[in-house]
Amino acid sequence: MKIDLTGKRVALIGGAGFIGHNLALALTRLGADVHIIDSLQVNNMGAFSNASGDSNKALYLKLIDERLALLREARVPLHIVDARDYHMLSRALSDINPNVVVQLAAIAHANRANKDPFSTFDHSFRTLENALDFCRSEGRHFVYFSSSMVYGNFDGEAVTEDRRCEPIGIYGALKYGGEKLVIAYNQVFGMPYTIVRPSALYGERCVSRRVGQAFIENALRGIPLTVNGDGSDALDFTYIEDLVQGLILSIAKPEAKNEIFNLTYGGGRTLKQMIAIVEQEFPGVTVKYNPRDALMPERGTLSIEKAKRLLGYQPNFPLEKGFVKYIRWYKDLAEKNPQLFVPHN
Helix, strand or coil: CCCCCCCCEEEEECCCCHHHHHHHHHHHHCCCEEEEEECCCCCCHHHHHCCCCCCCHHHHHHHHHHHHHHHHHCCCCEEECCCCCHHHHHHHHHHHCCCEEEECCCCCCHHHHHHCHHHHHHHHHHHHHHHHHHHCCCCCEEEEECCHHHHCCCCCCCECCCCCCCCCHHHHHHHHHHHHHHHHHHHHHCCCEEEEECCCEECCCCCCCCHHHHHHHHHHHCCCEEEECCCCCEECCEEHHHHHHHHHHHHHCHHHCCEEEECCCCCCEEHHHHHHHHHHHCCCCCEEEECCCCCCCCCCCECCHHHHHHHCCCCCCCHHHHHHHHHHHHHHHHHHCHHHHCCCC
16 A cells, blocks of 8 residues: 555544554554644553453453553654543644544444443543534544444445444444434534444454454453354454555545544354364363343444545455454463463353
C-alpha cells in the first residue's frame, strides 16, 4: 500500500485501545503526525489496575504495558484526557489542531454495554457529542467507528451498507444513533465524515476477551473452550491488520468522505470453523456448549465490495492465516510468561 501521509495530523480519541494503538503505529510509519487522546480508564490500564478478582488482570495489564511501550518507541504523543469532559477535550484538540479526528472512544463489547447502559451511554455517546462539537466548524474529516451490530439480524445474504439497520440491544442501538448524529453534523455544518463498520475483530494485544481470544487463553490454560450456542453461528472474523489497512485508506482517500464502509474480511465463518483451528494448534482441547445469548444477532458475511471499489481495500488475512498468526503470538507470549497462564476456574 503506497500511501504517504506526511503532513497529515491525526487525532485518535480513545486511541490507546486495541484498535487505536495498532492504527497509530501504522499511521506513524506512513509519515502522519499522530496524537492519542485517552483517559486509559475504559478497557485499559485504569480498569484492570482497579479490578479485584479478575483472573486475567496480570495478563491484560502486561498487554496494555506492551501497547504503551510500542507507542513510546514510535514517539506517538499520548494526551491523558477524559473525552467526556467537553472543555478538556476541546482544549486538547485545539492544541493538536488535527486534519482528521478518529472517534474510537466507546464501550467496546456488546455484552458489557447491555449490562451497564449508563456507562455505555456516557463513554460512547457523550464522548462523540464532545468530539463532534469541536469538528463541526473547522472542516476537519471525522472518522466514526461504528459496528456491524447496527444491522441486527443478517438475512443470509452478504450485507451491504445500504441495507436497513435494525440493531438489537443497547450497543448496536447506540452505534446506529452515533452514525445518525455524525451524518446530521454533515447535513447541518458540512462536516466531512467517514463511517466504518467492522466485525468480529481479533489480533495482538486485545484485552476485550472476544470469542477468539477467549478460546486461545482457555486452550493455553488447559481448560475447556466455552461456546454460547451450538457453534453454527457465523461471524465475519477480521484480523486487526486488515481493519487498519481499511482505516488508513479511509483517512487517505478523498473517495472515503461522506461514505459508510463495511471493513471486514468479507466472509462469514462459523464458530465451529474457528474451534477446528484451535484444535489443530492445541490437540486434545475440549469444548463446552452453553445456551445462546438471545441478544446476540444472527450474523454472517458483510459485503466489502464498496470499500474495494472506492478505496482499493484488499484484506489479506483469512481466518486460517490471521487466527493462526494470533495463536502463535499468544503461544510465544505464554512460553516467555508462563505465570500469566496458570489454570483457573
